[in-house]
Amino acid sequence: MARPDGRLPDHLRPVTLTRGWSTHPEGSVLVEFGATRVLCTASVTEGVPRWRKGSGLGWVTAEYAMLPRATNTRSDRESVKGRVGGRTHEISRLIGRSLRASIDLKALGENSVVLDCDVLQADGGTRTAAITGAYVALYDAVTWLAARRSLAGRPENVMHRSVAAVSVGVVAGEPRLDLNYDEDATAEVDLNVVCTGTGDFVEVQGTGEAGVFSRGQLDALLDLAVAGCLDLAEAQRKALS
Amino acid sequence: MARPDGRLPDHLRPVTLTRGWSTHPEGSVLVEFGATRVLCTASVTEGVPRWRKGSGLGWVTAEYAMLPRATNTRSDRESVKGRVGGRTHEISRLIGRSLRASIDLKALGENSVVLDCDVLQADGGTRTAAITGAYVALYDAVTWLAARRSLAGRPENVMHRSVAAVSVGVVAGEPRLDLNYDEDATAEVDLNVVCTGTGDFVEVQGTGEAGVFSRGQLDALLDLAVAGCLDLAEAQRKALS
Amino acid sequence: MARPDGRLPDHLRPVTLTRGWSTHPEGSVLVEFGATRVLCTASVTEGVPRWRKGSGLGWVTAEYAMLPRATNTRSDRESVKGRVGGRTHEISRLIGRSLRASIDLKALGENSVVLDCDVLQADGGTRTAAITGAYVALYDAVTWLAARRSLAGRPENVMHRSVAAVSVGVVAGEPRLDLNYDEDATAEVDLNVVCTGTGDFVEVQGTGEAGVFSRGQLDALLDLAVAGCLDLAEAQRKALS
């Protein structure tokens, strides 16, 4: 059974990382994984939250959201519902943890960066696209801080690891890389993997959406995901050069 | 005193209306007034809210929002704060009223359209850009309904008036059209005007931000605004042809 | 077609401004426009909100609300719903802006005044009655501050403009002043105008409730509104003398 867009099982969708898409933020990237389109902005503020003051450490946090009609049918706004949903919370926390793995918070010094990842159009893999794009936005924000001589450490030490993410899954019995929405909706197993540029793991989140999965399936999926993340790391390097 | 971008007092900023910017919605327009950039989507659902059932009339409503870093400094998300702010509410209501003036709800039949206007980048005039873009998105959504033969009336009767909006203001004593953020922030008087394609008024909202204004000033501002709206109506016609 | 209460098109309803209706507030006025009855109180606190500290400027803000059975059918309380509605927000903001136009915030010094406008009974024109009454309550609160020698400027400089408001509209094709509820519900055009005691504009908010309006109609409505506001300014002067 061929993939809906004719890709090979171990191929990514076309990936683009457009830096400077917005003019106001210190870092701003429009990331596209096929038809999935996420605007990632990095906003710098001097100082850190109260509970962290005087620690000498910086802080990086993330907020993920979807426009109401990013998806095929319209969703109600969380602002109108008056509460952030569980899925949103969960993804925001994942992005924040992942990006904190890329940065040396001591070298950042007492500065804060908020990464806003707003899904403008969704076609599967929004959280992994967000992490991949947010890394580039965060890098630009750190460069901006370096230019203002506001970092505690040497600029080259601050972003000490690149971080990228991809989804993998078992669809129709076949392990596949970078699922789009239609594949994701029918996947038997769904795994989101966050890796460094050298192929180590930052996060592994696997779910048997329609049943369970064996150790062998998990191993095959991890292989696919690591290879995909290395490709994304290369794309990040190119975008930043 | 020249305008920051060298425009004449009665000139609009460059206006673009990009239809079909997103693939999911029934109508979708990225509208730009200079650096102001608003994504307007029109989402159709069959049927109407409970209080309107059986009336034979359709319903059109709007929701306006800003991405947290659309502006120069980051704003907290209303979803995280748990409540929609007064300014957001006010603008959403204005957009909804304005667009309902463009459509014959009886000819629409018992269908609902939600217009989502999300500001991706703000540089003054976001509400007027939103109205101008939402009109085009709504038009496309009605065309989509016509193609499915889901309208109660004849398609050419549904969108019975075009609607566009522009801000005008007195800056440094001079009446000016289509203020950008820097002008808006220093305006003595600020007027948002919604007009039809034939120059009639749908809404007029004027505020003496730093003082009061005379009947003469109001008249001059209304003249500027009507002319600006007629230019925008022309841009809408071109975009739709 | 005669008006429901037999008034001429350019006549206000009977207006009363009862000062000192409540004993606790620094200023307190029960304002009546016909059957519309709003309790306006002015509450003084020393100091200003944090973002304004050290500016030497005072602050005036307003909150508007309706008792649940001020209207013909009962509305749910916003406290019970857990959120303030869009209309309430919008009117509170309008009242605040309007009253800030009446006062020299520098002469007020770092004092804050909250204007609470609670509609005890509604029959159209609640927001315009609220502005008209709140001006008198604010005046009394400033007098109270003057008596305690707590103003930064000379008392006669603080309230530098009187402010009053009235609604006008086109009903059955006829421009009319100070609409009551039945007229408001059937008006084709509805305009709320806030003027100074010398007939300059503070706010103009016009809506084509059932269609659109021409420049000629707008001009006729503005004429009516200015004349009505001047009458209200006279009533304020009498009440304060």
Add this chain to the structure above:
Amino acid sequence: MARPDGRLPDHLRPVTLTRGWSTHPEGSVLVEFGATRVLCTASVTEGVPRWRKGSGLGWVTAEYAMLPRATNTRSDRESVKGRVGGRTHEISRLIGRSLRASIDLKALGENSVVLDCDVLQADGGTRTAAITGAYVALYDAVTWLAARRSLAGRPENVMHRSVAAVSVGVVAGEPRLDLNYDEDATAEVDLNVVCTGTGDFVEVQGTGEAGVFSRGQLDALLDLAVAGCLDLAEAQRKALS
């Protein structure tokens, strides 16, 4: 030690019950206990909440609230805070239970009455004034239903008991009836009592605000309260005749 207003320990403050204070509600009473002033309205709706449908029984509920400047210092609005406070909840529930004791819900039939008790000015005893006034408003609403022949039972059976309430307390060691705010703030014991017109108890809520109280003190306070409630029942009868 004399009472602040010179009353004898077993005397009520001047009590007024003004029926028909508002024009919209089916029942509406402005009740005053001295300077305490509460607007009680009774709003009738046909039918009952879902969980009660088909039971043949009616429903009566109450909501209590204070205007922000009903008190000596301004309180934030619960609508703005986004939640109803514990004290408000508690008093609303007390008023609802008390009034349900006055009415035969079977004879009322499947009709609902909401009693809104809004404190316009507070000087102690607001909850007891509210109960006393709400009884009269409820009575008028039942009369209104009777006139429309909408009751399930015979009108004279519906309001089967009159209900009134008063506060008593020990101040400076002395049991006193109907405390005003200054007395309430210094009371050692505070008791709110709801009685029928024949002196039976509906509710008794006593608190040792500053310590504890003996059986003897409780007995003395109950005696005072029953006598006070009988006087209030007489005032209700007069107001309704």
Add this chain to the structure above:
Amino acid sequence: MARPDGRLPDHLRPVTLTRGWSTHPEGSVLVEFGATRVLCTASVTEGVPRWRKGSGLGWVTAEYAMLPRATNTRSDRESVKGRVGGRTHEISRLIGRSLRASIDLKALGENSVVLDCDVLQADGGTRTAAITGAYVALYDAVTWLAARRSLAGRPENVMHRSVAAVSVGVVAGEPRLDLNYDEDATAEVDLNVVCTGTGDFVEVQGTGEAGVFSRGQLDALLDLAVAGCLDLAEAQRKALS
């Protein structure tokens, strides 16, 4: 008519007070009144809320809650509903007031204690069990403070009164002590009484659930309640020795 569990009308259910049920809190008691089971914990923090700083006085507050399936049918969580209900608020306030009567806040010094009373299983009398158990937990927390020499006064002066609570009611015409759920649901009168170890009253809250009650009934219920509270005080003394 015998009681469901065969008890005499003036008998308590079996009462157990298990100290140290949890390991983290400074005081922790699992209290059982028959099948009613409440976990009471006392959490100490140094310092007091801002409004009390510098007063030299400590602060004690309480929060009551039920697990969703403590009851026969599941209730929605208040955290999920986004608001604390009226009943919860009311009981939390009652527990807080009652426990503050047991402690000399001056001798406590500027320390705060939060009493959390979580109902693990409900069979009537949860608020009275909570008060009875919270007293023991508070006592243990004060002992913990004494051991750290953190009290302002002498340890033996801090807990200056023991406090316990019980419900009484008229069921099938008979005054009964310590109602279980089935009795509570059919009680004509329901009274919650909080007493000191010497039989003085802290709180008396009586409600005619299905009608009204006479002075004679009230007297009989108070007699039963005081006797029950004295028995509970004895159980507290035993648990603490």
Add this chain to the structure above:
Amino acid sequence: MARPDGRLPDHLRPVTLTRGWSTHPEGSVLVEFGATRVLCTASVTEGVPRWRKGSGLGWVTAEYAMLPRATNTRSDRESVKGRVGGRTHEISRLIGRSLRASIDLKALGENSVVLDCDVLQADGGTRTAAITGAYVALYDAVTWLAARRSLAGRPENVMHRSVAAVSVGVVAGEPRLDLNYDEDATAEVDLNVVCTGTGDFVEVQGTGEAGVFSRGQLDALLDLAVAGCLDLAEAQRKALS
């Protein structure tokens, strides 16, 4: 470096599963992993949520929460804060997904089960204890439904897989099973694994808390986790027999 409680790296803490801890729920288990203590209840309701009606499928959902003083320092209640936090949401969703893997929703028929997992005392591994206990509570609830002949399928088909969970992590460079709080707080890598009774995976969630982890580390942790889950499955079998 030895473990704080002297365990071997691949040993679980003592595990107890006490069925029938509460009397009201259809299934109720107090699960203990060492000092971690979670009350898991299963509440059955006939029917399913609206969006699932007529599907023939049942529904299982879960809610996780902590008592405020389950932890070493007190946390504010989410009900009082008015919103459920991100961590709570995330764990509730994990428990729900995990338990749905254990049950055949078609054989369950249109019945709903809510699994409430309330942490009474926390010492690491609360989410994995909750899943392990909730499986037993769900099993009992299904048995209860079977006894009432309310299942769509044959009872032995409904609970088609056992599900248990355990945490593993790298502490001081050593892979360890079932971390307690002190170990969890210092772990370099933290992995929560949900397995079936035959060692297949339901969920795998791994995080590099303080850095990243290699494929070799991940493999070692997965080995430990599967062995631990098989031991827990054995404990579940014993508890249910």
